[in-house]
Amino acid sequence: MSQDEDDVIGRRGSRPKGVARRQEILDRAIEVFRERGASGTSLRKIAEAIGVSHAALLHYFDSREQLLVAVYAHAEQSHDDPPELRPGIDTMIHAARRNVGIPGLVTLYSTLLAASLEAEDGVGRDFFTLRFEGLRRSITESLRLQQREGLVRDDVPAEHLAALLIAASDGLQIQWLLDPGVGLESTLRTLGALLRPRA
Secondary structure, eight states: OOOOOOGSSSSSOOOHHHHHHHHHHHHHHHHHHHOOOOOOOOOHHHHHHHHHOOOHHHHHHHHHHHHHHHHHHHHHHTTOOOTTOOOTTHHHHHHHHHHTTTTHHHHHHHHHHHHHHOSSSSHHHHHHHHHHHHHHHHHHHHHHHHHHSSSSSSSOOOHHHHHHHHHHHHHHHHHHHHHSSSSSHHHHHHHHHHHOOOO
């Protein structure tokens, strides 16, 4: 899911130099979290790890949560699925293949998602609520089309399949973080086989 220009998490910066500086901070933070994750790291420690001042972070982000959600959102926007991939099992498999190389960001995602469930409101809860709504919508639309084309079984509602795909992907990522022997890609391929029409 991509963010609209008006939906930037934190403050964008009022001048081109400020916008570029914010982008640089997020790019550096992605590299740090790619390697380390962000569990138990204070805003001050994050600033130190990415080589900026604590004041520089506070200029763009009001809290640690706001920064971490912005980092994850920026990382998600920084990659594009190949155009031939349609929302659904193919994009989930592609994401799983990519995520194996970035366990720190997978940990960041899982940590932020868990924290968002504990809060009644806040930037994390808002972000994930909108993210899941957007994913369910785009995958449902794609699966409905694939059902009409005879590529996906049509005896189950597309919206149920979409929600189950997202749940399977997220659940498998958590299992993989605990046990890297869990086959993310291969298990999702098995799920894809179950989605094909019955002979």
